[in-house]
Amino acid sequence: MTSSTSWWSFIKKNMGKRRLNILLISPKGEFLCKNPDFADFMTRSREMRTILHFWNGIGAALPTIAALTPAEHRVTIIDENQEQIDFENPADIVGITAMTQQANRAYEIAREFRNRGRHVAIGGIHASVKSDEVEQHADTVFIGEAEHSWPCFISDFLQGSARRIYDQKDFPEVDITTSPLPRFDLLAKYKYPVVYVQTTRGCPHDCEFCVASNVYGKKYKHKDVAQVLTEIREVKKYWKLAQVGFADDNMFVNRRFSRALVDGFKQLNFSWFAVCDISVATSEKFLADLHVSGCRTLLIGLESVIEQNVQSLNKDHWKSKRFGHYAEYIEKIQSHGIGVYGSFILGFDGDNEETVEKTISFINEHNLLGAQITILTPFPGSRLRDRLEREDRILHSDWKWYTVWNAVIRHPKFSPQQLEANLLKIYRAIYNEQSNKRRSRYFREICEKLVS
Amino acid sequence: MEQRMGNRLTTEQIEQATKQIVSRISRIDAEEFEDEVIIREELGIDSLMAMEIIATCEKHLDIQIDEAIFGDIETVGDFLNLLVELYQKKHG
Numbered sequence: 001m002t003s004s005t006s007w008w009s010f011i012k013k014n015m016g017k018r019r020l021n022i023l024l025i026s027p028k029g030e031f032l033c034k035n036p037d038f039a040d041f042m043t044r045s046r047e048m049r050t051i052l053h054f055w056n057g058i059g060a061a062l063p064t065i066a067a068l069t070p071a072e073h074r075v076t077i078i079d080e081n082q083e084q085i086d087f088e089n090p091a092d093i094v095g096i097t098a099m100t101q102q103a104n105r106a107y108e109i110a111r112e113f114r115n116r117g118r119h120v121a122i123g124g125i126h127a128s129v130k131s132d133e134v135e136q137h138a139d140t141v142f143i144g145e146a147e148h149s150w151p152c153f154i155s156d157f158l159q160g161s162a163r164r165i166y167d168q169k170d171f172p173e174v175d176i177t178t179s180p181l182p183r184f185d186l187l188a189k190y191k192y193p194v195v196y197v198q199t200t201r202g203c204p205h206d207c208e209f210c211v212a213s214n215v216y217g218k219k220y221k222h223k224d225v226a227q228v229l230t231e232i233r234e235v236k237k238y239w240k241l242a243q244v245g246f247a248d249d250n251m252f253v254n255r256r257f258s259r260a261l262v263d264g265f266k267q268l269n270f271s272w273f274a275v276c277d278i279s280v281a282t283s284e285k286f287l288a289d290l291h292v293s294g295c296r297t298l299l300i301g302l303e304s305v306i307e308q309n310v311q312s313l314n315k316d317h318w319k320s321k322r323f324g325h326y327a328e329y330i331e332k333i334q335s336h337g338i339g340v341y342g343s344f345i346l347g348f349d350g351d352n353e354e355t356v357e358k359t360i361s362f363i364n365e366h367n368l369l370g371a372q373i374t375i376l377t378p379f380p381g382s383r384l385r386d387r388l389e390r391e392d393r394i395l396h397s398d399w400k401w402y403t404v405w406n407a408v409i410r411h412p413k414f415s416p417q418q419l420e421a422n423l424l425k426i427y428r429a430i431y432n433e434q435s436n437k438r439r440s441r442y443f444r445e446i447c448e449k450l451v452s
Numbered sequence: 453m454e455q456r457m458g459n460r461l462t463t464e465q466i467e468q469a470t471k472q473i474v475s476r477i478s479r480i481d482a483e484e485f486e487d488e489v490i491i492r493e494e495l496g497i498d499s500l501m502a503m504e505i506i507a508t509c510e511k512h513l514d515i516q517i518d519e520a521i522f523g524d525i526e527t528v529g530d531f532l533n534l535l536v537e538l539y540q541k542k543h544g
Contacts, residue, residue, distance in 0.1 A: 053493060193493065193494070193496055240480065240484055241489075241494055271479040271496065294479050337504060339500040436523075440499060440523075441519075443499065443500050444507060446503075447500075447504040447506070451504070
């Protein structure tokens with residue numbers, strides 16, 4: 001088979017006539033910090049509640065898998081954050097997607113269904129990087145993207161020959177411009193504040209802590225503009241109040257595509273946010289277009305306020321080359337009425353007490369709309385995990401601790417308790433009445449200029 | 453600005469104008485703005501969008517809104533009531 005088209009023809013020809021009942025599940029995850037002081041702060045702080053509220057969506061994987069399933073089969077999606085699972089569901093296939101934070105729960109769910117004789121398939125990021133572990137809990141494991149492997153699995157299942165492993169590397173390269181319209185209709189039963197749409201896959205920066213490059217490769221690919229606009233129209237058909245969140249790891253890497261996409265967004269009337277890198281600030285025209293098109297917030301991986309930490313992140317030093325421009329770029333972005341949520345990591349080897357103070361000062365002095373600070377976490381599949389394993393510095397490999405707010409590593413200067421306490425210290429210093437007031441005044445001045 | 457034209461706005465006009473501003477900034481159809489709709493959680497109005505709404509309403513209605521008071525507002529109905537009150541206080 002040499003192309004996606006011929007692959008699809010092969011699959012369609014081999015599909016049986018039996019109508020399958022397929023249940024797709026997104027499990028509850030370990031997203032909350034297990035440190036009681038931090039957990040208490042999260043429930044009390046309005047800003048933290050807002051962050052959790054907007055995380056309360058579902059990724060693009062399951063509606064895409066549902067759309068890849070031939071139309072004659074019956075597909076149901078269950079988001080366990082929204083609805084309890086009925087383990088008596090007489091499904092022929094139970095498909096579970098899981099990030100590492102969801103892995104333990106995915107295994108519990110798999111066990112319940114397998115005990116009842118159901119065929120359980122597990123895919124997603126965790127299965128892609130820990131297939132040996134996942135294989136112990138599932139009948140079938142998916143590694144990597146599933147555009148080709150899922151329809152192949154359905155065909156094999158109908159013929160009684162479902163394999164243990166479906167690995168994307170055994171199939172033609174995925175061209176996401178041919179990905180079908182995700183079945184958002186199957187999620188319309190849930191009242192999401194944010195619905196996620198994917199426009200690109202991959203990230204060229206290959207940061208040491210990140211798993212994306214390992215799953216999608218360093219090649220960056222994108223959907224067609226028309227394809228994305230159709231997806232957004234579909235989302236707004238079912239969720240009139242929801243914001244659109246773009247699920248991409250780094251959205252504006254291909255600037256020519258991004259410009260065309262944002263021009264397309266201007267035809268629609270919706271509010272959105274995305275994750276991108278700091279280079280978005282290099283074009284005033286692009287920033288102005290982003291605001292006009294409905295972009296209100298950008299989550300940007302700044303990673304650290306300590307230059308030494310940023311230097312070793314990327315092999316090509318992409319981030320360290322821009323480190324000196326962080327303040328200037330943040331100001332530029334926010335002056336266009338787009339809030340920057342800075343993403344920072346605490347626990348790099350160069351971090352010490354001074355880092356904590358510098359992080360607080362940076363976030364407050366530059367009036368970031370918000371910040372997401374997490375503890376350095378060696379997720380499976382990352383180069384960071386390989387290194388820390390070699391250095392014997394990983395304290396836990398029970399995924400329940402991989403919340404990104406709990407310390408699971410041995411740090412040269414901080415104990416795990418100190419890391420968690422310092423994380424809380426930063427959050428308390430940036431999300432309090434005084435700093436909220438200062439931030440409000442800053443953005444009010446920007447908005448007054450924009451409306452005058 | 454209506455005030456400059458010497459026309460005092462009615463409660464209904466203030467509410468209508470406010471809904472249009474919130475709709476334009478949040479990009480949500482004004483028909484969705486029932487009084488009991490929660491501004492932050494249901495409309496997804498974050499602190500930045502709130503500042504844009506405040507700045508625009510101030511300019512359009514020629515009033516001053518204390519952002520601290522806005523922080524205590526929960527629903528669309530509460531916000532409309534606040535603006536009507538501020539408008540009437542300033543313009544009689």
